[in-house]
Amino acid sequence: MPTEEKTTQIKYKNIEWKVISNPKKDSLLDLQKKHRFHDLDIEDCLSEIQRPKIDEYDKYLFIVLHLPTMKGRGDKRHVETSEVKIFIGKNYLVTIHENNKTIEKVIAKVQSTLKTKKDYMALGTGYLLYMIVDDLFEDCFPILDDLSDQVNELEVEVFDMGKTRDRLKEILMLKKDLINLRRIIMPQRAVIAQLEHKNKKFIPEDLDLYFDDIVDKIEKIWNNIGNLQELASSVHETNESIISHTTNKTIKTLTTISVIMLPLTFITGFYGMNIVGLPYAEAQDALRYVFGLLVGVVLLMVLYFKYRKWL
Structure with missing residues (x-):
C-alpha cells in the first residue's frame, strides 16, 4: 500500500x-x-x-x-x-x-x-x-x-x-x-x-x-x-x-462392509486350519464349495440388510 x-x-x-x-x-x-x-x-x-x-x-x-x-x-x-x-x-x-x-x-x-x-x-x-x-x-x-x-x-x-x-x-x-x-x-x-x-x-x-x-x-x-x-x-x-x-453415510457403508467380511473371515480362517477331517476339505471340488459358500453368505447378508432397510 x-x-x-x-x-x-x-x-x-x-x-x-x-x-x-x-x-x-x-x-x-x-x-x-x-x-x-x-x-x-x-x-x-x-x-x-x-x-x-x-x-x-x-x-x-x-x-x-x-x-x-x-x-x-x-x-x-x-x-x-x-x-x-x-x-x-x-x-x-x-x-x-x-x-x-x-x-x-x-x-x-x-x-x-x-x-x-x-x-x-x-x-x-x-x-x-x-x-x-x-x-x-x-x-x-x-x-x-x-x-x-x-x-x-x-x-x-x-x-x-x-x-x-x-x-x-x-x-x-x-x-x-x-x-x-x-x-x-x-x-x-x-x-x-x-x-x-x-x-x-x-x-x-x-x-x-x-x-x-x-x-x-x-x-x-x-x-x-x-x-x-x-x-x-x-x-x-x-x-x-x-x-x-455424508460422514454418517460413509461410516454406514464401511460398517456394512466390515460386518459382511466378518463371516467370510471366519470361514476362510476355519478352512485355513491345518487339521485333518474338515468338511469337504479333501473333496476334489473343495475350492469350488468354499467359494460358493462365501458367495452365498454375502448374498444372504445383503438381502437381509436390504430387508431391514439398512442398505
Missing part, C-alpha cells in the same frame, strides 16, 4: 476543504499552527486506529469515523477498517485519511464541475461535512451487495456434495467479514447522532434532518448486516448437516 503523502485543497468563495492522504507529522504540525488544533487531536491523527468519537472545542470539532473497506481480490477479499479524521471549523474542513477510495472519488466529483463544487460547498462547512459523510456511508452498500452475493453463491454451492468441505473455509471467512462489518458500523450510529447536538456554529439546526437521514442510512446498513448474518449462519448449519450426513 502506498504511503506517499498527498494533499488536495479545494476552495469555493470563503469555504476551504483540505484533504491529506497518508499525512506526515510535519504537515499535521503546520495544520495545528494554522488552526490551533489541540495537541491530543494531532496525536490522534498520527495514531493508526482510534475509537470513533467527536471532540468539541470553541472553534472547531474533531471527528473520528470508521468505515468498512473491501481489501484484496478474489478468494482473498476481506473487510477492513478505514479511518477518517475530520476537523470542521466555521470556514474550513480538513479531512485526513489513508488511501480511502470514497474520499478520493468525492474529491474527483467535486473538482469535476463548478456546479458540483457549488452543490457540496455553497451552503457552508456543515453541509459539506454532511455530503462527505453521506457519501462515505453510501459506499457501504456495495460492500453489503458483495457479501450478499457471496452468501447467495454459497447457499447454492453448499448443496454440491462433492465440494461441501471446500466451502467450510469460505463460509467461516464470510461470517468473519460480517462480524468485522458489524463491529465497524455499531459505534458510528452514536457518533453521527451526536452531531445534531454539537455547537451550532459548525452544524446549523437546519442540517439536523440531513444528519437524521444518515442515521437512518446507518440503521439500514445495520439491519442488512443482521439479515446477512442470519443467512450466513443458516448456510453454515446446512453445510454442517450435509457434512454430517
